[in-house]
Amino acid sequence: MASVGESGEAQETLEVTRREERLAVPRPLPGPLRALASEQYRPLVVAYGLILVIIFVTALRHPGFVSVGNLRNQLVLASFLGMAAAAQTILILTGGIDLSIAWNLNFSAILLTHLTKTDTSASRVTWAIFLALLSACVVGFVNGLGIAYLRIPPLVMTLGMNAVMLGVTLYYTKGTPQGTAPNVILKLATGRIAGIPWAVLLWVVVSAVLIFVLKRTVYGRRLYAIGNNPRASYLSGVPVRRVLIVSYTAAGLFAGITGLLLTGYSNQSYIRMGDAYVLPSIAAVVVGGTSILGGSGGYVGTIAGAIIITLLQNVLSIENRSQADQQILFGLIVLIMLFIYGREAKVRE
Numbered sequence: 002m003a004s005v006g007e008s009g010e011a012q013e014t015l016e017v018t019r020r021e022e023r024l025a026v027p028r029p030l031p032g033p034l035r036a037l038a039s040e041q042y043r044p045l046v047v048a049y050g051l052i053l054v055i056i057f058v059t060a061l062r063h064p065g066f067v068s069v070g071n072l073r074n075q076l077v078l079a080s081f082l083g084m085a086a087a088a089q090t091i092l093i094l095t096g097g098i099d100l101s102i103a104w105n106l107n108f109s110a111i112l113l114t115h116l117t118k119t120d121t122s123a124s125r126v127t128w129a130i131f132l133a134l135l136s137a138c139v140v141g142f143v144n145g146l147g148i149a150y151l152r153i154p155p156l157v158m159t160l161g162m163n164a165v166m167l168g169v170t171l172y173y174t175k176g177t178p179q180g181t182a183p184n185v186i187l188k189l190a191t192g193r194i195a196g197i198p199w200a201v202l203l204w205v206v207v208s209a210v211l212i213f214v215l216k217r218t219v220y221g222r223r224l225y226a227i228g229n230n231p232r233a234s235y236l237s238g239v240p241v242r243r244v245l246i247v248s249y250t251a252a253g254l255f256a257g258i259t260g261l262l263l264t265g266y267s268n269q270s271y272i273r274m275g276d277a278y279v280l281p282s283i284a285a286v287v288v289g290g291t292s293i294l295g296g297s298g299g300y301v302g303t304i305a306g307a308i309i310i311t312l313l314q315n316v317l318s319i320e321n322r323s324q325a326d327q328q329i330l331f332g333l334i335v336l337i338m339l340f341i342y343g344r345e346a347k348v349r350e
Contacts, residue, residue, distance in 0.1 A: 010091045044290025044298075048305035056313045063319055073198065076310055080204035081266065084259040085282040086289075087211055088252035090303045093286050094224045095245060096231065096295030097148065097155035099252050103275035104284060105140045105169040106260030109133040109269040111170060111178045113261060118180030126183040141168060141253020145192075145246035170272070178272060182265045190265025205287060207258075210307070219289035224248065226343040228295025285310050 060067040085102060092099050116129035140162060147158040182190070193198045199201025215221040223244050226234040233239045259278065264270050289306030317327045 008317070020156065043305070045302050045305065048289050048302055048309065052305060052308055052312065055316065056311065059316050059319070066319065067317075071315075073196075073201075075308075076201050077198045078315075079308045079311040080198075080200045080257060081262050082278065082281055082285060082311055083204050083304060084255055084262065085278045086261075086285040086303045086307050087207065087300065088211035089282045089286045090211075090291060090298070090300050091224065091248050091255075092155070092252050093228075093283075093291055094294060094295055094298065095227045095248055097248070098283065099141075099144065099159045099249070099256070100156065100279060101140060101144060101159040101166060102252075102256045102259075103138050103161040103273075103279045104163050104170055105253060105275070105313040106256040106263070106278070107270075107275040108140075108166050108170045108173070108259040109137045109274065110264040110274060111174055112136055113186070113264055114178060114180030114182065114270040115174070116180075117183050121183055126185060129183070130186070130261065133261060134254060134340075137253045137257025137260065138250050138312035139253070141250040142246065144253070146247030148249065156169055162286075174270065174272070178270045180270070182268045182270075186261055186265035187268060188265075190262045200266075203262075208300060208304055210350035215299055220244065220247070224297055228292075228297070230296075281310050281314075 003109055012169070056067060057071075065071065085106070088099055088102060110133070113129050113133040114130065117126055144155075144159055147153045147162075148155050189199050189203065194202070215224065223239050226237075226239055227241055227244060231241055256275075260270075260275065263274055267274070285306035286298070286303050287293055287306070287308055289302030289304065291299065291302055313330070314327075317330065322330070
């Protein structure tokens with residue numbers, strides 16, 4: 002009888018243990034929340050959450066920061082950075098990079114103002130815009146040729162092209178850019194429709210198209226494949242060279258658009274106007290969750306990254322921080338985001 006009693010107690014103990022284990026198991030999150038908490042979307046959640054944190058914390062110290070006018074102006078500035086970061090997103094997804102963006106966009110801007118300084122007719126302005134964007138695409142195309150066919154590392158190729166464009170720009174302008182922005186470019190960069198800046202609307206359209214291309218087209222899938230393993234992509238039939246040339250040409254186009262927008266915003270072109278966009282455009286991509294090694298990420302995160310970088314620059318300016326302080330904090334933010342996403346711990350995701 003004692004053994005029967007002991008057996009019953011053991012059974013009860015086992016049932017209690019099982020009930021406790023069931024209670025200890027966390028309930029699964031609902032579908033949408035589970036997707037957001039997944040490793041795939043975690044960088045996006047962190048990036049967009051950081052935007053809210055920056056706005057909230059800064060608003061506590063500077064209530065005027067959250068005024069409609071200031072936030073709208075920050076979106077305009079973010080749209081310029083977002084255009085430059087679009088170029089870097091495409092290339093970084095392939096495992097590349099573009100350091101020629103500074104003087105590429107600078108030359109496009111200068112070419113526009115020089116061609117329209119004495120004639121601002123519609124036909125002349127249209128032709129000037131076309132040539133400015135064409136020159137930017139040619140620079141990107143040459144970058145692509147060197148990287149795809151000559152096997153020059155992207156860092157070296159684009160850095161060398163940046164030096165070439167610096168020399169071309171100084172030779173063309175003799176160190177003194179002339180002319181002002183055409184009216185249509187001025188309105189595009191600073192005008193509004195129904196209170197919404199044209200530059201932001203242009204960014205929305207470009208963003209929608211680029212996100213669709215990256216996620217829903219064969220070209221987009223090939224970008225990710227090349228970024229993950231270019232050799233395997235080539236062996237599986239992907240035209241790697243062609244994709245790289247198209248990508249660097251598209252990056253040049255985005256650089257040219259950025260140059261035109263900056264010209265309209267400042268109503269002039271000037272020497273070194275693109276220098277301030279090299280590191281921030283790369284940082285916006287990385288902060289947005291795209292792997293600097295290529296093969297993962299996307300432009301949805303880059304949008305958040307561009308806004309974060311723009312807000313941080315504005316906050317540091319409001320706080321009257323020195324340039325050294327700004328560079329230190331800027332670098333720390335990028336490193337923290339890299340650690341969050343685990344980029345240094347994974348060679349490939």
